[in-house]
Amino acid sequence: MKILIVCNKFPYPLKDGGAIATFAMITGFAQAGHAVTVAAINTKKHHFDIEKLPQELRSVADFYALDVDTSITVAGTMQNLLFSAKPYTATRFHTAQFADLLIDLLKKQNFDIIQIEGLYMCEYIEILRKNCHSLISYRAHNVEYEIWERLYKESSNPLKRLYVKNLAARVKRYEYAQINRYDFLVPITTRDAEQYTVMGNKKTVCVTPTGFDAERIEALPSQERAVSVFHLGSLEWLPNQQGLLWFLQECWGGLHAEFPHIVLRIAGRNAPQHFIDTLKHYAGVEFCGEVPSARGFMAENTIMIVPLLSGSGMRIKIVEGLAYAKAIVSTPVGAEGIDAEQFGAICIAHSAEEFTAALRNLLLNDTQRKELERNAINFVRTHFENSLLVQKLLEFYENHIH
Numbered sequence: 001m002k003i004l005i006v007c008n009k010f011p012y013p014l015k016d017g018g019a020i021a022t023f024a025m026i027t028g029f030a031q032a033g034h035a036v037t038v039a040a041i042n043t044k045k046h047h048f049d050i051e052k053l054p055q056e057l058r059s060v061a062d063f064y065a066l067d068v069d070t071s072i073t074v075a076g077t078m079q080n081l082l083f084s085a086k087p088y089t090a091t092r093f094h095t096a097q098f099a100d101l102l103i104d105l106l107k108k109q110n111f112d113i114i115q116i117e118g119l120y121m122c123e124y125i126e127i128l129r130k131n132c133h134s135l136i137s138y139r140a141h142n143v144e145y146e147i148w149e150r151l152y153k154e155s156s157n158p159l160k161r162l163y164v165k166n167l168a169a170r171v172k173r174y175e176y177a178q179i180n181r182y183d184f185l186v187p188i189t190t191r192d193a194e195q196y197t198v199m200g201n202k203k204t205v206c207v208t209p210t211g212f213d214a215e216r217i218e219a220l221p222s223q224e225r226a227v228s229v230f231h232l233g234s235l236e237w238l239p240n241q242q243g244l245l246w247f248l249q250e251c252w253g254g255l256h257a258e259f260p261h262i263v264l265r266i267a268g269r270n271a272p273q274h275f276i277d278t279l280k281h282y283a284g285v286e287f288c289g290e291v292p293s294a295r296g297f298m299a300e301n302t303i304m305i306v307p308l309l310s311g312s313g314m315r316i317k318i319v320e321g322l323a324y325a326k327a328i329v330s331t332p333v334g335a336e337g338i339d340a341e342q343f344g345a346i347c348i349a350h351s352a353e354e355f356t357a358a359l360r361n362l363l364l365n366d367t368q369r370k371e372l373e374r375n376a377i378n379f380v381r382t383h384f385e386n387s388l389l390v391q392k393l394l395e396f397y398e399n400h401i402h
Contacts, residue, residue, distance in 0.1 A: 001112040001397065003029055004105065004134070006094050006121050007040040010048045010065050012057070013388045015103045015269060015290075016234050017316030021141060021188065021209055021210040022117050026061050028211070028390030036061035039105060041098055044069045045270075046073050064105065087170035091142075094123040107130045111135055114399050115186070119144045122178040135400065139208075142313025143195045145172035150310030150333070151238055154246075162353035176200070184392065184400070189337025206396040209337070210316050211386030212323045219325035219377050220299040222228050222370065227363065229255075229264045230301035232294060232317055234272035239311040243331070247307035250352035251359070256284040260364055265301055294320060303327045303362050303369070306334035307355065314338060322346070325377040327369045329358045345372065345379035 006084035029036045042048065042065035050063055050301035070092040080088040102124060111134045116122060118141050128136060146344060148168035155161040176199055185205045187193040193207050233240045244266060252264060266279065279287050291297040294317070298304070304321045306328065314337040321328050322338075329347040340346040347362070349355035362369045 001107065001394070001401070002035045002037070004037045004039065004109075004111040004114045005061075005117060006102070006114065006124060007038065007117045008043075008120050009046045010040040010042050010050070010063075011038065011117075012048055012053060017210075017314075018118070018141060020316045020320070023389065024210050024212070025115075025139075025208075025393075028386050029212075029394070030060045031387065032390060032394055034394070037105065037109065037111070038063045039098075039102055040065045041068045041070070041093060041095075042066060046072055058366070064101060066095075066101050068095050068098060070095075070327050071269050081166070085170065085173070087167055087174050089167070089171065090120045090123060090174055093120045098238070099124060103131050104126060106134075110134070111394070112401050113313060116182070117140055117141070119175060119178065122181065125178075125181050135180075135183045135397075137184040137186050138178070139186040140192055140196065140313075141188050142311070143199075144312065145175050145217050146312040147239065147310060148172075150312075151242065153243060154309050184396075191337050193311060204400070205251075206390055206393055208321060208393045209314060209384060211384045211389040212319065212380060213386050214381075215321045217377060217380050217385070219373065221297070222302060222325075222373065227262060227303070228301045229303050229305055229359065230267070231264075231305050231307075232267045232291070232297055232321075233306075233315075235266075235268035235275060239308055240268065241272075241275050243307040243309050243334070246284070246309055246352075247280065247305065248279075249356065251307075251356045252282060253284070255356060255359060255363075256282075258360065260284070261402070262363065264305075265297075267297050277354070295324065298324050298326055303329065303359065305355075305359070306330035308334035312336070318346070319380060322376040323380040323384070325373040327362055327372040328376070329355060329362070331355070339383075340376070340379050343375055343379045345375040384397075 007022055011019045014020050014023055026036055038061045042155045050065055077088055114128055114134045115137045117139050148164055148171050152161050152164035152168055179200045180202050185201055185203050186208050188209055190207050193205050263284055263286050265286045265288050267288040276287055279285050290357050306318055308331050311333055315334055318338055329349055332348055335348055347358040349358050
């Protein structure tokens with residue numbers, strides 16, 4: 001098959017869940033012998049020079065990227081609020097230049113499948129329909145409006161709450177408007193598939209989580225002498241900031257008083273200065289910023305926390321942590337779509353008290369922690385091996401093309 005993948009940012013380097021999810025699919029398609037073309041908006045915020053793509057990856061697909069400044073500005077925000085019914089998060093990604101790039105690709109090649117990565121690339125479905133007869137697959141990385149609804153419900157700042165509530169309503173209308181415009185729906189979790197059914201999806205569904213290559217699934221050594229707690233995730237993402245502040249305010253004080261030798265290491269890119277300054281007020285917290293290697297950072301630390309109160313979709317970093325045999329404590333929102341609890345592969349905490357108790361238990365009980373680590377890697381091996389997940393999706397596509 002010939003497959004065109006359309007992205008709202010260049011899917012490399014692999015520093016965030018979206019890039020990891022997209023590139024896993026690209027490499028999976030290529031390894032299965034299919035011809036892959038990638039068309040991406042190269043945003044200013046996540047800009048990548050294609051010429052610096054490692055040589056071994058250049059043969060995986062034909063990559064095209066268009067530089068577009070999608071930066072959020074005060075003027076752009078006000079213009080959107082006053083003169084558009086669409087969410088600003090969507091309109092920033094709709095440009096005539098990227099539409100022209102897609103049209104040019106469609107003139108030169110006939111694709112069997114066009115896979116749209118994420119909600120905001122649905123802006124281009126009409127243009128794709130007008131210029132080709134390819135089947136269009138929408139890969140839903142999450143239910144987008146849920147992120148914003150949960151954010152405003154947890155926000156205490158009145159002005160921020162008002163704006164985010166308005167944005168959540170716009171995103172919800174926009175997301176509902178995209179339902180059934182595609183030919184296939186490829187959600188990243190079963191839970192999201194069920195939610196899209198409630199929203200009115202009538203198209204054929206193939207749930208396809210993000211997988212990990214077999215060689216990347218490996219147990220990293222546990223830190224026995226210097227046990228630590230850590231969080232790794234994009235710190236420009238508001239749900240991560242919100243969840244960490246909740247954990248620090250509700251859980252960390254008591255834990256640090258009981259275990260003064262334990263350090264909490266927080267790593268992630270693009271943390272705003274006000275967030276970094278807030279972390280300085282908490283004893284025992286070490287801000288690590290952007291780390292060169294997620295694998296290296298996880299190898300240096302012991303127990304992973306994911307205290308999300310908002311968000312949607314699947315947290316790729318949790319699957320990555322499980323793949324490296326890390327003991328993880330998460331809220332239910334953080335672990336949505338990852339059915340690891342029933343396999344004894346993760347601790348789920350429904351309140352601050354449960355979160356604190358779960359961490360305390362793992363800090364005191366090495367035997368239980370090591371059992372959790374063993375279960376974690378076994379869970380990923382049986383449920384998230386990339387080639388198996390991609391093969392299932394390819395068979396789904398092939399059955400609908402022929």
